[in-house]
Amino acid sequence: MQPNIAQKSPYAIEVEAGKSYYWCSCGLSKSQPFCDGSHQASSFTPVEYKAEKSGTVYFCGCKHTQNPPLCDGAHAKL
Numbered sequence: 612m613q614p615n616i617a618q619k620s621p622y623a624i625e626v627e628a629g630k631s632y633y634w635c636s637c638g639l640s641k642s643q644p645f646c647d648g649s650h651q652a653s654s655f656t657p658v659e660y661k662a663e664k665s666g667t668v669y670f671c672g673c674k675h676t677q678n679p680p681l682c683d684g685a686h687a688k689l
Contacts, residue, residue, distance in 0.1 A: 612653065612654060612655075614636060614637050614638040614655065614674035614675070615637060615638030615639050615674065616638055616672075616673050616674060616675075616686075616689065617635070617638045617640075617643045617644070617672050617673070617674060618643070618672040618673070619672065619673050619686040619689060620672050620673075620686060621669035621670060621671060621672050621682035621686075622643065622644040622669070622670045622671075622672050623667050623668075623669055624644065624667070624668050624669075624670055625665075625666070625667055625668075626660075626662040626665060626666065626667075626668045627662060627665050628662050628663065628664045628665045629661075629662065630661070630662050631659050631660065631661045631662075632645060632659070632660045632661075632662065632670075632680075633645055633646045633657040633658070633659055633660075634646065634657060634658045634659075634660055634670055634671070634679065634680030635647070635649070635650070635657060635674075636650070636655045636656065636657060636658055636674060636679060636680075637649060637650040637653055637655035637674070638674040639653075643672065644670040644671070644672060644680070645657075658679045658680045660680050660681075668681065669681060669682040670682065671683070671685070671686075672686065673685055673686035673689055675688075675689060
């Protein structure tokens with residue numbers, strides 16, 4: 612089963628050090644790039660990202676990254 616492509620570019624998100632974020636791996640969440648439980652009827656599960664420092668993080672929007680939950684440029688090949 613392939614994930615739904617939410618968008619063909621990364622999501623630039625400001626994160627806070629020490630906080631956990633749960634990235635949507637299925638692409639169906641209405642609150643991209645984060646999980647809202649839409650994966651329930653699939654084999655997908657959210658991926659936890661724990662911010663080590665505050666700043667901008669680029670979460671994958673196409674859901675095809677080889678380095679989840681971060682963008683690795685996979686969207687350029689879709």
